[in-house]
Amino acid sequence: MEVFLSSAIQFGAIFLFGCVGEILTEKAGHLNLGIPGIMCMGAAGGCLGVRLTTMGESPNGVLVVLCGILFAMIFAGALGAVYAFLTVSLRTNQNVTGLVCTIFGAGFTSFFLNDVVCIADVTVASKLSFASLNFFKAQIPGIEALGWFGTIFLGHGPLIYLAIIIAVIVAVVLKRTKVGLNLRAIGENPATADAVGINVTGYKYTAVIIGAAIAGIGGLCYSLGYTSGNDSTVEVTIQIIGWLSIALVIFTMWRPAVAIGGSFVFGALYILYSYIGVASEFKSLLRLIPFGVTILVLIVTSIIGHRETQPPASLGLSYFREER
Amino acid sequence: MAEHALELRHISKYFGSVAANKDISFSLNRGEILALLGENGSGKTTLMNMISGIYYPDEGQIFVNGEEVKISSPQDAFRHKIGMVHQHFKLVDIFTAAQNVVLGPYTGGGRYGVHRINAQVAQIAQKYGFEIDPKKKIYDMSVSEKQTVEIVKVLYRGADILILDEPTAVLTPQETEKLFAVMRAMKEDGKSIIIITHKLNEVMSISDRVAVLRKGEYIGCVNTADTNEQALTEMMVGQKVELNIERPVTQIDRPLLEIRDLCVKNDMGSPAIENLSFFIRGGEILGVAGIAGCGQRELCEAIAGLRKVEGGGIYHEGESIVGLSPKAIYDKGISMSFIPEDRLGMGLAPSMSVTENMMLRNYQERRFGIKPIHASETDKPFAARCKRLLNRMGAFVDRHDPFVDRKRARAEAERVIEELDVVTPSTETPVRRLSGGNVQKVLLGRELLTEPNVLITAYPVRGLDINSSYLIYNILNRQKEKGTGVLFIGEDLDVMLALCDKIMVLCHGRMMGVVHAEKTTKEQLGLMMAGALDLAEEKGKTMGVAKDSRIDEREDETWSA
Numbered sequence: 001m002e003v004f005l006s007s008a009i010q011f012g013a014i015f016l017f018g019c020v021g022e023i024l025t026e027k028a029g030h031l032n033l034g035i036p037g038i039m040c041m042g043a044a045g046g047c048l049g050v051r052l053t054t055m056g057e058s059p060n061g062v063l064v065v066l067c068g069i070l071f072a073m074i075f076a077g078a079l080g081a082v083y084a085f086l087t088v089s090l091r092t093n094q095n096v097t098g099l100v101c102t103i104f105g106a107g108f109t110s111f112f113l114n115d116v117v118c119i120a121d122v123t124v125a126s127k128l129s130f131a132s133l134n135f136f137k138a139q140i141p142g143i144e145a146l147g148w149f150g151t152i153f154l155g156h157g158p159l160i161y162l163a164i165i166i167a168v169i170v171a172v173v174l175k176r177t178k179v180g181l182n183l184r185a186i187g188e189n190p191a192t193a194d195a196v197g198i199n200v201t202g203y204k205y206t207a208v209i210i211g212a213a214i215a216g217i218g219g220l221c222y223s224l225g226y227t228s229g230n231d232s233t234v235e236v237t238i239q240i241i242g243w244l245s246i247a248l249v250i251f252t253m254w255r256p257a258v259a260i261g262g263s264f265v266f267g268a269l270y271i272l273y274s275y276i277g278v279a280s281e282f283k284s285l286l287r288l289i290p291f292g293v294t295i296l297v298l299i300v301t302s303i304i305g306h307r308e309t310q311p312p313a314s315l316g317l318s319y320f321r322e323e324r
Numbered sequence: 325m326a327e328h329a330l331e332l333r334h335i336s337k338y339f340g341s342v343a344a345n346k347d348i349s350f351s352l353n354r355g356e357i358l359a360l361l362g363e364n365g366s367g368k369t370t371l372m373n374m375i376s377g378i379y380y381p382d383e384g385q386i387f388v389n390g391e392e393v394k395i396s397s398p399q400d401a402f403r404h405k406i407g408m409v410h411q412h413f414k415l416v417d418i419f420t421a422a423q424n425v426v427l428g429p430y431t432g433g434g435r436y437g438v439h440r441i442n443a444q445v446a447q448i449a450q451k452y453g454f455e456i457d458p459k460k461k462i463y464d465m466s467v468s469e470k471q472t473v474e475i476v477k478v479l480y481r482g483a484d485i486l487i488l489d490e491p492t493a494v495l496t497p498q499e500t501e502k503l504f505a506v507m508r509a510m511k512e513d514g515k516s517i518i519i520i521t522h523k524l525n526e527v528m529s530i531s532d533r534v535a536v537l538r539k540g541e542y543i544g545c546v547n548t549a550d551t552n553e554q555a556l557t558e559m560m561v562g563q564k565v566e567l568n569i570e571r572p573v574t575q576i577d578r579p580l581l582e583i584r585d586l587c588v589k590n591d592m593g594s595p596a597i598e599n600l601s602f603f604i605r606g607g608e609i610l611g612v613a614g615i616a617g618c619g620q621r622e623l624c625e626a627i628a629g630l631r632k633v634e635g636g637g638i639y640h641e642g643e644s645i646v647g648l649s650p651k652a653i654y655d656k657g658i659s660m661s662f663i664p665e666d667r668l669g670m671g672l673a674p675s676m677s678v679t680e681n682m683m684l685r686n687y688q689e690r691r692f693g694i695k696p697i698h699a700s701e702t703d704k705p706f707a708a709r710c711k712r713l714l715n716r717m718g719a720f721v722d723r724h725d726p727f728v729d730r731k732r733a734r735a736e737a738e739r740v741i742e743e744l745d746v747v748t749p750s751t752e753t754p755v756r757r758l759s760g761g762n763v764q765k766v767l768l769g770r771e772l773l774t775e776p777n778v779l780i781t782a783y784p785v786r787g788l789d790i791n792s793s794y795l796i797y798n799i800l801n802r803q804k805e806k807g808t809g810v811l812f813i814g815e816d817l818d819v820m821l822a823l824c825d826k827i828m829v830l831c832h833g834r835m836m837g838v839v840h841a842e843k844t845t846k847e848q849l850g851l852m853m854a855g856a857l858d859l860a861e862e863k864g865k866t867m868g869v870a871k872d873s874r875i876d877e878r879e880d881e882t883w884s885a
Contacts, residue, residue, distance in 0.1 A: 178426070185416045185427050192414035195378070196428035196477070197399035307418050307463050321378065 004268070004275050005152045010226060012267025013156075013163040017218030018245025019252065019259045020167045021211040026249060027174060028207035029187040031316045033098025034083050035215050036242025037105020038076045040235045042216025043223040044109040045075025047117050047128060050224060054127045061135040065158055068136070068220055076216020077209050079105055084208040088201055091318035102239065109219075109235040132224035159221045164260055166214055171256040183207055187312030190319035200319060218245070244270065247294040253301060253309045266290050328390065329354045329516040330375070330406070330485055335384035337370055344370040348384070348542040350535045352485065357507060357517045359531035359548070361524075361560055366789075367540040368520045369411065372487045376408035377401040388485075402428075407483030409474040411490045411520075415462045421445065421469075422458035425477045448479050452509045453502075468499040475506070486510065487518045492526055504530050522789065524553040536560055557790060569797050569822040571841075572805055576825075577606030580809040581627070581658070581778045585636035588619070588626045596622035597833045599636070604778060604809035609800060611824030611841070612813040613849055619833035620813045624782050627811075628660040629653040640778065654685075659776030671767050674756035678741065678748060681755055682770055683733040692725045694718040740769030744795060761788045765796075772799060779803055782813040797823055817846050829853055 018035055025032040032038070049071025053064045083101050086092045118124050137157040143150035174180035185193040186203050194200050222241060223234050248266050252258040273286040301309045331351040337344045345367045352358050362368045373379045375386065377398040385392050388404045395401050401408070415424050422441045442458040449456045449472075456472050465473070471491060478486055488507075492500045507517055507530060521527060527534055528548060536543040536559040543559050582603040590596035596619040604610050614620060625631035627638060629650040638645050645653050672681050696715040699708055737751040744765040748758055755763055768784055781800070785793040800810055800823065814820045820827055821841050829836040829852040836852040837859025851857040 181419075181423060181427060185419070188416040188418060189414065192416055193427065195376075195398050195408070195410065195414045196481075197397070197402050198428055199399075307461075313417065 002148045002151045004271070006155055007271055008268035009152065009264055010156055010160060010267070011271050012264035013160040014218045014221045014226065014241055015245050015248050015266045015270075016163040016167055016259060016263035017221055018215045018242055019248040019263055020163075020170050020256050021213070021215030021218070022246055022249045023211075023252075023254055023256050023259065024170055024174075024214065025208050025211035026254060026315055027183050027187045027312060028204045028211075029190060029312055029314045029317065029319070030084075030087055030204065030208055031094050031098065032080075032083060032101075032208065032211065033095055033246065034079065034101025034105065034212075035098075035246055036239040037102035038079050038083075038212045038215050039219035039222075039242045039245070040105040040109035040238045041079045042072040042076040042219030043234055043238055044112040044117070044219075045216065046072035046220030047113055047223060048075075050128060050131050051117050051124060054131045059131065059135075061138065064131050064135045068224065069159075069162070069217055072216045072220035073213035076219065077213040080209045080212020080216075081205075083212070084205045087318065088204045088208070091320060094316050094318070102242070106235045106239055109238075113223075113234060128224070132227075136225045157225050159217065159225045162217065163221070163263075166217075167256045167260050170214075174256065184312070187314060190314055191321075194319075194321055215242075215245070244290050247291060250311075251290075251294050251297045253297075254311065265293075269293065327353060328387065330518075331387040331390075332371075332375075333385045333387070335371065335374060335381045335386070337367075337374060337379060337382050343540050345374070345381075346540045348537070350542060350545050352516050352518060353533075354516055355511055355514050356532040357511055357519060357530055359527040359534045360518055360520045360537065361522075361527060361534055361556060362537035362789075366537045366560075368537055369489055371537070372408060372489060372518065372520065375401065375406055376487060377406075402481055402483070405482055405484040406487070407478030407481060407485070408487040409471065409478060409489060409491060413470050413474055415470055415473060417463045418461065420459050420461055421456055421465075421473045421476075424462060424473055425458075425480045427477075428481065445476060445480065448476050452479070452506050452513070454506060468495055468502075471495070471503070479510075484514070485516045485518070487520075489520045490522070491519065492521055492523060500526065524556055527556065528553060560790070569794070569819065570801060571823060571825070572801055574607040574805055574807075576608050577807060577809075579603040580606045580641060581811075582639040582642075583627075583636070584639070586623075586626065586633065586638065587635035588622045588631055589634055590619075590622055595634075595833060597626065600830075600833070600835050601636075602828055602835065602838060604811055606777065606807040606809050607804055608825040609804050609810040609812050609823060610838075611820040611827040612811065612830060613817060613820055613827055614830035614853055618830045620782060620830065622833075623830075624660055624780055624813065627653075627658065627780060657774075657777035658780070659771045659774060659778070660780040660782075672755050672763060675754050677737075677752045677754055678746075678758075678766055679730065679734045679737040679751045681766060682736045682740070682773070683728055683730070685770055685774065686733075687728045691722045694722045736770075736773055740766060740773065744769045744799075745792070761792050764788060765792065768796065768799070772803070775806075776808060778809045778811070780811045780813075783815060784812075785819070786815065793819075817849055821846065821849075 018039055021038075022032060022035050025035075046068045049067040049069075050064055052071075053059055053067045079101055083097055086097045087094050118128070135157075136159060139155050139157070143154040146154065172180075174184060182193065182198045183203055185196075186198065186200055190200050193203075218241070219238050222238055227234070244266060248259065248262055251266070252262040269289045270287065272289065273283040276286075278286070328351040331349075333349050335348045336346055348367075348371060360368050360372070370379065374381045375395065377395045377400050380396050386395060387393065388406070393400070393404055395404065395406070416427070419427070422438070422445050425445050426441045445456065445458040448454070454472050454476060456469070456476060460469070462470060462473065475486070475488075491503060495503060504526075507519070510517060519530065531548045533545055533547050534551065534556060535545040536556065538560060546555075546559075580603075584601050586597055586600045587595065588597040600619075600623070602610070612620060612623070622631060626633050629645070629648055629652070633646050640653075640656050640658060645656065645658070648656075673684065676684075696718060697711050699711045699715075703711065734751050740746060741748060741751065746758070746762045746765045746769070748762060755766060758766070764784065764786070768781065771779065771781075779800075784796050784800070788796065797819070800812065804810055812820070812824055814824075821844070824841045826838055827841055827844065827849065828838045829849060831853060836857065839848070839852075839859065848857065852859065
């Protein structure tokens with residue numbers, strides 16, 4: 001049970017990165033369906049960063065983790081910037097652009113990880129694996145003494161706490177600050193925001209790129225924080241996680257604070273199949289539970305029909321000032 | 325210090341090949357209220373959008389306090405203390421009033437204290453005499469409250485020059501008075517105000533000077549004190565307009581549409597119409613007067629079959645139409661055109677072209693034109709049966725023609741454009757690109773094409789200029805002469821008194837009485853609208869029930885039971 005909950009939190013953190021990134025993007029009125037691809041890019045970038053810093057004899061743990069995160073954010077942010085340029089400046093259809101980003105991101109990652117970073121090189125693979133085990137899963141010393149509490153809540157690597165911190169920061173920014181208020185106004189009604197003098201384009205670019213960068217850490221979190229860093233089909237799993245993250249946004253009704261709890265529910269549901277003994281035919285069915293729950297939430301919120309549980313009003317619509 | 329708060333010199337703006345504004349120059353003095361007057365599509369809103377930074381002028385200069393400025397974005401406008409209240413409110417629905425007010429980059433960064441903002445908003449409201457609840461969400465607000473938020477928003481941001489785009493179009497007379505009081509308070513405070521409006525009586529009562537635009541050109545500027553409504557109208561339309569609306573005498577018919585004890589609920593589930601009885605005869609125009617939101621919309625929707633009838637009956641030529649589908653009711657010849665407050669909402673698809681909007685009503689009517697096979701007496705029984713079967717199949721296929729008749733729709737669109745004088749580049753232009761008045765003409769024109777025998781028209785002249793309004797009154801009169809029963813839900817009492825044969829007054833969903841237009845006065849109608857005078861109970865007889873009703877008593881029992 002303790003192991004299950006602990007794993008749920010670990011896996012949930014991956015969802016949390018993707019979900020918080022997507023919430024930030026959607027609050028700016030952009031439905032980024034490229035999140036799965038962007039998370040793949042994060043995995044690719046993160047692995048490159050970790051590989052660069054683990055070349056030497058005795059790599060510095062802190063540097064490895066920081067460099068991994070930085071490269072994950074840069075790679076993911078780059079794809080996010082492409083998406084932003086297409087949808088904000090060129091006003092292309094957001095759904096189509098997002099799907100293109102997903103396909104590109106997955107393909108690029110498959111190529112980049114297998115043929116550039118690892119190149120079927122055993123030393124590189126083992127170094128990545130070593131880094132992921134030692135640095136990305138480093139625990140706070142002495143937590144064994146705290147029993148089940150320590151195992152469930154404190155026995156995780158740094159990325160898991162980073163996810164929660166980012167979620168809290170984004171929640172506070174959106175709810176409490178003027179920047180958040182302006183951003184939400186853009187997602188609701190960009191013409192209004194424009195008329196009061198908010199830089200709509202600037203905000204949109206910033207939100208989309210930062211959102212993508214946050215989601216990218218999720219990819220790193222899966223490839224090195226959860227597996228051992230030498231999974232050659234990593235992009236397949238990350239894509240599934242990416243889609244679930246987008247579903248999680250709906251599940252949490254666009255609230256990053258709720259996403260913290262929601263992501264652990266999704267994490268638990270996602271790994272449930274390997275912890276309960278059912279015939280393997282049913283395991284794939286069990287993995288559908290998160291999607292089922294999301295549909296349920298959509299039904300419930302639409303029946304209640306409260307204005308504040310609805311998506312941002314101009315989600316998915318391009319904004320052009322002089323259009324009537 | 326220069327004398328002018330704002331000065332425009334030779335401003336021009338082109339949309340494609342159309343000049344929305346041509347060489348416009350005028351000025352706004354400090355601490356005055358300037359009314360900007362013009363017909364629909366005369367470029368008032370475009371001009372104001374250039375001052376507030378939504379559009380950028382193609383030619384010309386703008387001076388604020390005597391200095392030339394470039395206003396290329398709303399931020400620039402605010403930097404020069406220019407604030408605009410748009411006709412279509414620019415508010416975020418899920419935010420509170422205070423959150424909407426504080427929105428934007430120039431009010432101090434970082435964390436915003438909710439309490440501080442609420443207090444500031446309340447303070448501004450108090451200073452100018454607004455009534456506003458800073459914590460109320462926009463989606464819970466009435467139109468007038470939303471407008472108040474817009475004005476407070478502009479004031480909060482320190483604007484000295486305020487532009488109000490048709491602020492009174494959506495307000496009741498009382499709310500308008502309140503707004504004018506606020507505007508006078510702002511003027512006292514040294515603010516300069518430009519107000520865009522169509523309503524001449526408001527121009528006369530609120531403004532210091534009037535600037536007139538016609539078809540994108542500047543006609544002139546006069547002191548309000550030195551002019552009158554007649555002179556302004558002439559400036560605006562360029563020719564003398566016949567101010568009298570004709571009311572042709574027609575042969576009135578038996579009741580076409582009868583409403584008995586109708587009860588309808590509004591969207592919130594509270595009663596909107598209570599025990600309403602009235603009737604419309606062929607060849608008459610029945611006006612419906614009432615303050616906005618007194619059940620007019622619900623009444624229209626109930627008759628058109630769009631809203632559930634909670635009790636009572638609606639009879640068309642003696643037949644109940646309660647519970648029929650909107651299409652079935654429409655096929656009976658009951659046609660509705662409703663112009664909502666925001667003008668675009670109901671009846672037209674904004675991104676579809678004029679032609680396609682024409683098709684929306686009758687796309688199902690196209691037939692392949694399959695002719696039935698003629699059966700003769702001499703046919704053998706088997707052959708006759710085959711023919712019957714074939715004919716039935718043919719008729720089925722004929723009804724289910726999957727193609728639409730574009731050619732016919734385009735011809736209809738061209739007819740509407742020509743007859744109603746719609747200004748549009750082509751029949752294939754999306755409706756949302758047309759100006760508000762032209763959109764209205766398209767909607768009304770489409771309803772008239774089908775030659776209905778009961779025409780329900782709500783606010784058909786809302787926001788229209790004088791010429792277009794007269795055009796529409798003429799169309800309604802022509803319908804009346806043809807024997808159509810017209811239900812005219814209107815706003816302007818003067819117009820209703822001149823146009824309608826009878827006027828029914830609604831007050832909070834209840835009928836206050838039906839009066840003959842030539843026998844009543846504006847004051848009497850006003851009292852009835854306010855609920856102070858109830859003629860429905862007078863003389864001991866029930867008003868609104870026709871003596872020569874087509875509803876027979878047997879039916880009468882079935883619906884009252």
